[in-house]
Structure formats: C-alpha cells, structure tokens
Amino acid sequence: MNKTKKRSDCPVSCSLDLWGDKWSLLIVRDLMFAKECTYGDFLKSAEGIATNILASRLLVLEENKIIEKLDHPDSKAKVLYRLTRKGIDLLPVMIEINLWAEKYFTIPDDRKAMLKEVKKDKAGFIKAMTKELERQDN
Amino acid sequence: MNKTKKRSDCPVSCSLDLWGDKWSLLIVRDLMFAKECTYGDFLKSAEGIATNILASRLLVLEENKIIEKLDHPDSKAKVLYRLTRKGIDLLPVMIEINLWAEKYFTIPDDRKAMLKEVKKDKAGFIKAMTKELERQDN
DNA sequence: GTATTAACTTGCATATTGCAAGTGCTTTTA
DNA sequence: TAAAAGCACTTGCAATATGCAAGTTAATAC
Numbered sequence: 269m270n271k272t273k274k275r276s277d278c279p280v281s282c283s284l285d286l287w288g289d290k291w292s293l294l295i296v297r298d299l300m301f302a303k304e305c306t307y308g309d310f311l312k313s314a315e316g317i318a319t320n321i322l323a324s325r326l327l328v329l330e331e332n333k334i335i336e337k338l339d340h341p342d343s344k345a346k347v348l349y350r351l352t353r354k355g356i357d358l359l360p361v362m363i364e365i366n367l368w369a370e371k372y373f374t375i376p377d378d379r380k381a382m383l384k385e386v387k388k389d390k391a392g393f394i395k396a397m398t399k400e401l402e403r404q405d406n
Numbered sequence: 407m408n409k410t411k412k413r414s415d416c417p418v419s420c421s422l423d424l425w426g427d428k429w430s431l432l433i434v435r436d437l438m439f440a441k442e443c444t445y446g447d448f449l450k451s452a453e454g455i456a457t458n459i460l461a462s463r464l465l466v467l468e469e470n471k472i473i474e475k476l477d478h479p480d481s482k483a484k485v486l487y488r489l490t491r492k493g494i495d496l497l498p499v500m501i502e503i504n505l506w507a508e509k510y511f512t513i514p515d516d517r518k519a520m521l522k523e524v525k526k527d528k529a530g531f532i533k534a535m536t537k538e539l540e541r542q543d544n
Numbered sequence: 545g546t547a548t549t550a551a552c553t554t555g556c557a558t559a560t561t562g563c564a565a566g567t568g569c570t571t572t573t574a
Numbered sequence: 575t576a577a578a579a580g581c582a583c584t585t586g587c588a589a590t591a592t593g594c595a596a597g598t599t600a601a602t603a604c
Contacts, residue, residue, distance in 0.1 A: 275428075276452035277514050279507030280435050280500065290426045290592095297418045307551050314414035318593050323552055345550050345601040354510055360502040362418065368495055369417030376415050428561095445582050456562050461583055483570040483581050 286332050287358075291317055291325050293365075296358055299335065299351045303401060306346050334358070356401045359394055424470050425496075429455055429463050431503075434496055437473065437489045441539060444484050472496070494539045497532055 275281050287293055298305050298313055310322055317325075326349065329335045334355040340346035351358075363386055369375060370383055386393045413419050425431055436443050436451055448460055455463075464487065467473040472493040478484035489496075501524055507513060508521050524531045 275454070277512075278432075278435070278452065279504045279511060279513045279517060280431060281453050282511045282513075283503050283507045284428050284431060288426070288428045288431070290422050293418060293422060293426070294416075297416070308549090314416065315419050316413070319552070320554080320594090321592065324591095343550085343602065347551070357506055357509060361499065361506055364498040364502050365421050366417050368499055369421045371495060372492055373417055373420045374415075375417045375420075379417060446580085457583070458563090458585080459561065462560095464583095481571070481581085485582065 287329070287334065289325075291315075291321055292329060293358075293362070295322075295325055295329060295349075296334070296351065296355060297362060299349060299355065300359065300362060300397070300401065304338075304348045304350050306340065306348060310349075329355070351401055353402070356398055359397060359401075363390070363394065424466070425472065427463075429453075429459060430467060431496075431500070433460075433463055433467060433487075434472070434489065434493060435500060437487060437493065438497065438500060438535070438539065442476075442486045442488050444478065444486060448487075467493070489539055491540070494536055497535060497539075501528070501532065 274285060287296070294313065294315055294317070295310060298310055302309065307322065307326075310317060310326075311319065326335065330337065332354075333352050335349050336352050338348045338350060340348050366375075366379065366383055367386070370380065412423060425434065432451065432453055432455070433448060436448055440447065445460065445464075448455060448464075449457065464473065468475065470492075471490050473487050474490050476486045476488060478486050504513075504517065504521055505524070508518065
C-alpha cells in the first residue's frame with residue numbers, strides 16, 4: 269500500500285491511489301468529526317481497525333500531506349493527528365458520500381441531523397467547518 | 407470482497423463497504439463518461455484492471471444495484487453495463503473527487519475542461535448529466 | 545522504582561490481488 | 575458451413591495485503 273505506483277493520470281485514479289481503501293477515509297472522517305485524534309482514538313472507532321493497518325494508513329496519509337502529526341499539549345507520550353488543508357479539502361467529498369449514503373442506507377440520527385444542516389446551506393456548512401478544522405492552535 | 411459484513415452504521419463506512427476499493431469507482435467513472443460499457447471497454451481503461459477483479463467488482467456493484475446489465479443491441483455475445491439511479495447518484499461524489507484531485511494533482515486537459523463547466527454551475531451540470539445517464543433507451 | 549498508558553512493531557494465518565492461461569458461447573470469415 | 579476470432583468471463587497460482595495477538599519502547603502515574 270505504500271508504493272507510489274500511479275496507475276494513470278485520471279484524477280479519480282490518482283485519488284484512489286492515496287485513499288482508495290476501506291480505512292483511509294474513516295481516519296479522515298474521525299478527524300473531521302473530532303478535529304484532532306490520538307492513535308488510541310482511532311482504535312476506539314466502531315469499525316475496529318487493526319493496529320498495524322492504522323499505523324500504515326497514518327503513514328501514507330502523512331506522507332501525502334493529508335494529515336499531520338503534532339505534539340500533544342498534555343504529554344510527550346501522546347501524539348495528535350490533524351488534517352492538513354489538503355485533508356480538510358476532502359470535506360466536500362465526505363459530505364457527498366454521507367448524502368449518498370443517507371439516501372440508500374439507514375443512518376444514525378446524529379448524522380442525519382448534521383446532514384439536515386448541510387442541506388440547508390451546503391457552501392456555508394463547508395466554509396464554517398473548514399474554518400473550525402483550520403485553526404492553528406498548536 | 408463479496409461478504410456482506412457491515413463494519414458499523416456510519417454512512418461512510420457503509421459506503422466504503424460497497425465501493426471503497428481501488429477499482430469500483432473507476433468502473434463507475436467509466437460508466438459516467440461512456441454511459442454504457444461492455445466488459446471489454448472496462449478492460450481497455452488506462453489503469454489496466456485484471457479480468458478476474460473486474461468480474462468480481464461488476465458482480466458486487468450489480469448485487470448492490472449500483473450498476474445493471476442489459477442486452478447489447480448488436481449481439482448476444484456482448485453485454486452492456488449501465489449505472490442505475492443509485493449509481494448515477496454517485497455523480498456528486500465523483501465530481502468532488504475530481505475537484506479535489508484537480509487542486510492537488512496535475513490532471514489531463516479534457517478533464518480540466520469538464521471541471522470548468524462544473525464550476526460554472528455545479529447543480530446544473532449534475533442535473534444535465536443525470537438526465538443523460540438516466541435515459542431508458544434499452 | 546514499579547505499574548500503566550500510549551504508540552507503534554512483529555509474526556503469522558488468512559484473504560485479496562494480479563497475472564497468465566483457460567473455457568464456453570456467439571459471431572465473423574473463408 | 576466449418577474454422578477462426580471475439581467476447582465475457584473462470585481458474586490456478588504466486589505475490590501482496592489484511593487481521594489478529596503478542597510483543598517492544600518510551601513516557602507518565604503511583
């Protein structure tokens with residue numbers, strides 16, 4: 269999964285080369301909802317990612333500047349992960365995935381509530397959330 | 407890849423369970439650009455999908471009603487694949503992926519031209535393309 | 545100073561992918 | 575009309591990736 273073998277020049281293909289697997293976008297999702305996560309936080313997510321897979325995905329995402337590490341304010345033993353601008357820019361993709369899924373799956377109420385906001389003013393929602401995620405308070 | 411093992415109720419996770427791999431969205435992409443494709447058409451795409459992988463992905467996408475098979479008008483030996491409404495509804499996801507990729511990769515000129523149209527009027531573009539893909543002319 | 549927590553790493557069994565070579569129907573061609 | 579070619583897959587097998595459990599290492603808590 270590490271190897272940088274670009275399959276074609278197609279933007280979809282290039283994107284999938286980076287985060288087109290079953291786990292990467294879940295890491296991005298966690299960071300969008302929680303803003304900052306530790307390694308342990310990711311492990312707590314409902315899907316149950318294995319520790320080695322998590323480590324390899326975090327590395328790929330970091331190498332590709334979608335996420336970045338920063339020091340935890342409380343402890344040197346902890347690491348905080350955060351989305352970069354490039355990662356935050358995946359927000360529209362993430363939102364459209366949620367909207368699609370809402371139409372074809374039964375989804376949790378809290379997520380439904382969020383999507384209600386999205387549908388009221390998508391551009392406004394994205395702008396506000398981007399601003400939230402962007403804050404440089406490290 | 408066939409097994410229906412839902413990892414969680416998260417809409418993102420559920421979506422990735424269906425098409426969260428390196429190939430499925432490329433099949434969807436081909437169908438969005440070409441409208442209808444044969445098995446051989448998919449094989450011709452730049453990324454070079456293996457025949458067995460293609461067969462397994464087509465099956466999963468069909469089982470999940472994202473694509474459907476229809477008879478080829480010219481020959482009984484050929485099969486046409488087409489997006490269902492559920493598949494067409496992935497258009498916003500596909501567009502956002504392209505827009506993200508345009509920002510962070512070098513992408514082909516023809517795709518850039520398409521995205522120029524998208525940026526002029528995203529909703530209009532989606533509506534028009536949806537209509538194109540929806541035609542029931544089989 | 546010992547125990548615990550946090551972030552990984554390692555080993556190994558299992559599952560998925562990728563490649564090459566079939567198979568079994570059509571359809572075309574000589 | 576019989577042989578060749580096209581088309582949509584299957585199959586076998588080696589290579590790679592995933593998933594699970596059990597380390598390891600460093601930092602903090604007790």
